[in-house]
Amino acid sequence: xxxxxxxxxxxxAVGATEQVEEMTxxxxxxxxxxxxxGEEDFKRARILAEQSELDARLAEARVLTQKSDKQLAxxxxxxxxxxxxxxxxx
Numbered sequence: 001x002x003x004x005x006x007x008x009x010x011x012x013a014v015g016a017t018e019q020v021e022e023m024t025x026x027x028x029x030x031x032x033x034x035x036x037x038g039e040e041d042f043k044r045a046r047i048l049a050e051q052s053e054l055d056a057r058l059a060e061a062r063v064l065t066q067k068s069d070k071q072l073a074x075x076x077x078x079x080x081x082x083x084x085x086x087x088x089x090x
Contacts, residue, residue: 001037001045004030004053011060020062026055 008026016023029052036045 001033001049004033004049004056007053007056007060011056011063014060014063015067016056016059016063020059022055022062023059026052026059029055 008030011023011026018024018027029048033045033048033052036042036048
């Protein structure tokens with residue numbers, strides 16, 4: 001359960017919010033897993049915790065990919081501006 005909680009926290013730390021569907025799913029499954037632990041339904045809790053961890057890791061990957069895509073687009077725009085400026089100079 002601790003690894004799952006850490007995965008959810010890590011996803012939050014990189015910027016995953018409820019706007020990322022997998023993050024919402026991760027948080028919901030974690031809450032259900034914790035409830036199942038309290039009810040001593042350990043098998044169901046383990047399954048939900050594992051699913052929650054995977055959802056959180058996917059949410060984290062999506063956020064990081066979006067950030068990388070944004071940075072790449074910004075760099076490409078800068079390169080295009082520089083090329084234009086160099087073209088204007090010649």
